[in-house]
Amino acid sequence: MSTDWGWLLLACAMAFATKLVGYLLPARWMAGPRMARVTGLVTIGLLASLVVVNAFADGARLALDARAGALLAAIAALLLRVPFLGVVVIGAASAALLRLAGLG
């Protein structure tokens, strides 16, 4: 039993249209020092939000599991000036090891 191709393709079309909308707004709306400041802060806000979602979201619940350990390990690595790829590997390894140890 498979799902309806019609709805599936419509959802794909909608996803692309949504992405494209941002590109069709005039770029000059986003120009100027005030908007530069806003977009800079929005970037920080989005990244902070993505960190929280990826570290603590379990569906619509907040959960404390191995990912929180990965977050702490990544922050420690950043404090020690480990390069980007190293931080990513450390994050993966700490989450995997914590799970292996039966935590989260």
Next chain:
Amino acid sequence: MRAWRALTPAGRTGLSIAVATGLYGISFGALSVAAGLGFWQTMALSALMFTGGSQFAYIGVVTGGGSGASAFAAASLLGVRNAVYGMQINRMLRPRRWTRLLAAQVTIDESTATAAAQDTPDEQRRGFWAAGLGVFVFWNLFTALGALLGDVVGDPRQWGLDGAAVAAFVALLWPRLRGREPVAVAVACAMATALALPWLPPGMPILVAAAVAAAWGLWPPRRRTAT
């Protein structure tokens, strides 16, 4: 290794993210087939929809016995943040004609975050395309693998791939936290996300955080004498 060294920092960041995120495609492929979607339907979602959160939402609704219409609604709602990303990338890269269509398709969390974390326009462009096209290739490759192999590879969380995603995002945020205001905004947005999470559909808390940051930026600066 020589090719790796030839890349700029943004290119390396983009490709690291592409591999880490792309591997997660295994779990999408496996879950999608388990949810009852066919192989080609699974591939259509990864190639055409290509925005992880919406894809997982779509198959999640189908798994829960939901209709095609509600799966469509959930996936579409989750994708709204991509419009915000599109505005940001459009401002940074100013893509033209067909490049714009291609850029739109690979406008996702990872490519936007990689681009936004760079300081120069050239690096922003390289970071965006390295992460965007890189994730696209790996995500589709591993979706196919997951759909074909199913349970054999097991849960990607066992390999800590969700921890890799957390680390990647915090590593992108880290260099931007210079000064008191960026840290304050990051903390406020992190808290807004955590508070919104239990009450809103997945994907929406990120928009709440974006709204908080935008409102903060639009607020008149408190120390006008500084300028």
